[in-house]
Amino acid sequence: MPTADEPGKPHERPVLEPVRVLRPRNTDALAELFRELTENAEDTEGYEGYESVPLPSAEARTQELPRVPPVLPVKRPPRGPGRRxxxxxxxxxxxxxxxxxxxxxxxxxxxxxxAARTLPAVPPASTAPPADPDGSGTLREGATGPEVTDLQQRLRRIPDVYADGATDGRYDTVLAEAVARFQLWYGIRGDETGVYGDDTRRDLESRTG
Structure with a gap:
């Protein structure tokens, strides 16, 4: 019967050694296949999957290029009497x-x-003044004459437009302001502001008789 170990004294037991386990490698089969291919490399006729193909000869691979025709010299015409x-x-x-x-x-x-007299004369360019967009009888600042006087007299009949204005026949700044005031108050838009045109003339004459 075994006795108990004394306290403080190490227990003596047999030492276990590690067991080495050998496993076959997967690369062994691949190495065996390469070895067989190397041994049978010289005898390819009996190996399945390959067939011998004859190589073409050097003469068959060489093609003859077409011949280039020679360049003929250009003939120049002789220097005869025709050229002279x-x-x-x-x-x-x-x-x-x-x-x-x-x-x-x-x-x-x-x-x-x-020789210069025989050349046809060029007609002078037309110097006619351009047509006035406000009408042929348009009056504007700077005009003078009896038509301006008639305009001044008619504007004096309109209340608070040209009160106590002069009737001297001169279209000055005061008269232009009066015409513009008349156009604004009575809604006349066919003429320029301060210009006595056809539209302003018809409206003023209809109101003053």
Whole structure:
């Protein structure tokens, strides 16, 4: 019967050694396959999956390029009498042109004046004044005459438009302001502000008789 260990004294037991476990590797089968392929590399005729293909000869791979035709020299026409005649004709035309130009410069002043008289006269440009957009009988600031006097007399008949205004026949700033006031009060929009045009004339004459 075993006795109990004494206190303070280590218990003596056999030491357990580790057990080594060997497992087959998956790479062993792959290495075996490579070994078989290396051994059978010289004998490829009996190996399934490959077939021998004959390589083409060097003559079959070489193609002959087409031949380039030789470049023929360009034939120039011989220098005969025909070419000389063309050059002489061109020189004669050039000399005639220079002679005519020199004669034109040497003409006297009288001949030049007579040549200028034969040219047709150009009609002068039209200097007619542009049509007035407010009408042909339009009066504006700066105008004078009996028509301005008639305008002043008619405006004096309209209450508070041209009260005690002058009737001297001059279209001044005071008269222009009176015309503008009349246009504003009675809603006349066909003429410029302060300009006595056709629309303002018809309205003023209808109100003053």
């Amino acid at each position: 005649r063309g050059a002489v004709a061109a020189g004669a035309v050039l000399a005639a042109a220079l002679l005519g130009f020199g004669c034109a410069l040497l003409l006297p002043d009288g001949d030049r004046a007579s």
